[in-house]
Amino acid sequence: MSDRHEHGHSPTDAHAPIGLEDGESAVWSRRAAALQAVLAEKGVISNDEVRATIEDWEAKTPAQGARVVARAWVDPDFKARLLANGKQAVRDLLGIDTGTTELVALENTDQVHHVVVCTLCSCYPRAVLGLPPAWYKSLAYRSRTIANPRSVLREFGMQLDPSVEVQVVDSTADIRYLVIPRRPAGTEGMTEEQLAELVTRDSMIGVARAREAVGSRQ
Amino acid sequence: MRFQVGDTVRVKGERRAGHVRTPSYIRGKTGLVSRVHGTFRNPEQLAYGQDGLPKVPLYYVSFDASEVWGGPPSADRVVVDIYEHWLEPVDKGRP
Numbered sequence: 001m002s003d004r005h006e007h008g009h010s011p012t013d014a015h016a017p018i019g020l021e022d023g024e025s026a027v028w029s030r031r032a033a034a035l036q037a038v039l040a041e042k043g044v045i046s047n048d049e050v051r052a053t054i055e056d057w058e059a060k061t062p063a064q065g066a067r068v069v070a071r072a073w074v075d076p077d078f079k080a081r082l083l084a085n086g087k088q089a090v091r092d093l094l095g096i097d098t099g100t101t102e103l104v105a106l107e108n109t110d111q112v113h114h115v116v117v118c119t120l121c122s123c124y125p126r127a128v129l130g131l132p133p134a135w136y137k138s139l140a141y142r143s144r145t146i147a148n149p150r151s152v153l154r155e156f157g158m159q160l161d162p163s164v165e166v167q168v169v170d171s172t173a174d175i176r177y178l179v180i181p182r183r184p185a186g187t188e189g190m191t192e193e194q195l196a197e198l199v200t201r202d203s204m205i206g207v208a209r210a211r212e213a214v215g216s217r218q
Numbered sequence: 219m220r221f222q223v224g225d226t227v228r229v230k231g232e233r234r235a236g237h238v239r240t241p242s243y244i245r246g247k248t249g250l251v252s253r254v255h256g257t258f259r260n261p262e263q264l265a266y267g268q269d270g271l272p273k274v275p276l277y278y279v280s281f282d283a284s285e286v287w288g289g290p291p292s293a294d295r296v297v298v299d300i301y302e303h304w305l306e307p308v309d310k311g312r313p
Contacts, residue, residue, distance in 0.1 A: 120241055173255075173300075173301065174261070
């Protein structure tokens with residue numbers, strides 16, 4: 001078993017260490033570390049609390065949101081409640097509190113396609129999707145999705161019919177948005193648990209469709 | 219609530235620095251109130267250590283993409299959450 005650091009790293013080596021400490025991000029990392037050190041020293045927060053909070057956030061995954069969507073697909077009453085009051089419906093189903101922000105579910109149909117972006121920062125329904133992917137926070141996604149959603153969706157592999165109305169939702173404030181993707185065809189006989197497997201993170205952001213059921217493309 | 223679902227509103231064109239939750243691309247644009255989200259502490263005050271009270275209404279305002287970006291008319295929409303103090307009524311009788 002050889003240590004990976006024994007490899008000769010060329011600049012194009014896929015195994016080369018990622019330069020997270022380079023450039024601007026290093027400034028913010030140092031600032032955050034300095035703030036944490038001062039707050040811990042003054043007894044405002046402990047390092048263990050910070051660690052536990054990070055652990056807690058990293059434990060949240062899109063599987064939570066997938067359960068919500070799968071239930072909405074199979075249970076019209078739940079879907080109605082989810083669309084009327086997302087925060088309450090999620091609390092009822094998963095027993096989790098989505099925090100101080102509201103949760104609004106947006107239903108994709110054969111006529112309307114929603115895609116979510118936060119042009120001002122990185123607002124994201126973390127309680128049900130976990131931490132956002134790096135691209136969601138990128139300047140490219142934020143600036144291009146709001147102005148030209150169809151070409152961004154094409155780059156994600158999603159070709160929308162011109163007759164479908166695209167609604168780009170800019171999550172600028174106190175609301176977090178969860179997209180309910182369309183239920184794929186040929187999934188009538190599937191259980192709620194099987195359906196949840198088809199619901200991907202990206203489909204709940206609105207940059208992709210839900211997965212197709214295995215065998216439905218024959 | 220000053221506005222209801224279906225009201226036509228214009229986003230104020232103010233140029234303001236600091237922690238502002240209304241993106242600059244939408245300022246001065248005219249849209250339609252499509253949902254009323256409720257009232258929230260004003261984040262533009264919370265950001266500066268104030269209490270953000272009284273709470274301000276927040277609206278889901280839908281704009282024609284061509285109104286926002288120009289280009290040919292299409293059915294595509296840009297939707298932005300906007301706090302009430304950024305909105306002014308538009309007389310529907312006049313363009």
